[in-house]
Amino acid sequence: MKKKIKIKINDKIIKIDDKTKLSDLIKNLNVPLKKVAIELNREIVDKKKLNKINLKINDKIEIVHFIGGG
């Protein structure tokens, strides 16, 4: 069995398999990639390189989009 790790997405703690690729996580969340931006540990992630990032314990991910307001 694969080792599980805890990470945080938009301030919610979730458990995932160790070394899950960021691209797989985004896919599972069903997030429309073209309409969001992603931060990993406060650094913006190039959306083209999501499959090159393996998530590790305590990673903090932010997924943001636009809402009306100003």
Place this chain on the structure above:
Amino acid sequence: MTECARAIKISGADIVTVAVRRVNITNKKKPLLMDYLDPKKITYLPNTAGCFNSYEALRTLRLAREIGGWKLVKLEVLGDKSNLFPEMIETLRSTEILTKEGFKVMVYCNDDPLMAKRLENVGAAAIMPLAAPIGSGLGILNKINIQIIRNQTKLPLIIDAGLGQASDATIAMELGCDGVLVNTAIAKAKKPFEMAKAFRNAVIAGRQSYLSGRIEKKVMGSASSPKKGII
């Protein structure tokens, strides 16, 4: 939220400000803004509403750019939670950094002509002075300052915040502003769609009035009918 889209359409607005917020990852069925407000039909202006320092503002706009390549952004760095006045030192610093990073920065600022000049000097793309505190509905408190700013800059000048009714927009346009940014005055009106329409007409009227060249102000009366042929 379709109400919002409808009001925007009625108002005739060319630009809509948008905020960067977390995606609701548990409720994916909620529609996204881009689903009902097509960014190809109306210009999205990512903004930093709610940011109280340069760090937060820069982070927000860098994320906004990442969402879809937006370079035109609105910078708003607030300094006081009760009056929501802009923190101009942080604003100036952020404008300079963002401009160097290739952003075109429309800057929410106070109505101080000297500060407006400094923003222009560090590369601001538009000056957006407040009429009055955000959401106050007081209208333009310092017309003279707005006029001075108008006379000193060729940059787009847009009144941002504090308008309360349609006639305030007319005054802004008559002072030579290039536009107004309105949210609360329409959203919180008893009839938002009617108010959106009123603002549309008010902006058009004000612009036409400005371009038509108003008469001089005189202290004494001056008859408008000819005296010739008087009985």
